[in-house]
Amino acid sequence: SAVISQKPSRDICQRGTSLTIQCQVDSQVTMMFWYRQQPGQSLTLIATANQGSEATYESGFVIDKFPISRPNLTFSTLTVSNMSPEDSSIYLCSAGGRVSTEAFFGQGTRLTVV
């Protein structure tokens, strides 16, 4: 199993600013993912964080808005840029090893943009 620490757990931000969310895994994992969960909704994949290369973004998400870094096998960051109230959501980090079929999740970051 893997334990994922995600921070901050919540934040209230002014529109037009940016927030960086950190995700730390307690063991080396092959795959790391970032999801968005809008209020009362399901989880939608933003991107796959690739170690040492650019993230792979899903349709509807772009690097300029959600830049992602993954400098090593245990750490990743997601930045929400130029925020608007529509970005108010829960953002979740997920990780898993290629040999494992289970995905582990951080506790999420509740972002409110005012």
Added chain:
Amino acid sequence: AQTVTQSQPEMSVQEAETVTLSCTYDTSENNYYLFWYKQPPSRQMILVIRQEAYKQQNATENRFSVNFQKAAKSFSLKISDSQLGDTAMYFCAFRGQGGSEKLVFGKGTKLTVNP
């Protein structure tokens, strides 16, 4: 593209009774994995149970069991002896065998266990 459908937005059950949550999915793959995740108000996503598509036997984890019908592409979750702590959102999820290991989630079912 794979899709996951949960047709029950909300359900409720009395404590100690049994409840079944429905999930259907669509895929052209033959080998894949299916999951049920629980999300309590704490937001933490907790794996409840998983099923490998190549296994005919239905997975069980204590009070939780699934009814996996591969031909019908159905994957329901049965919770026996419901407890107040089972109150949560439940998400059905699909993961393909090859390539990206991303999960595709259903819209979720909000389960309330009443005392």
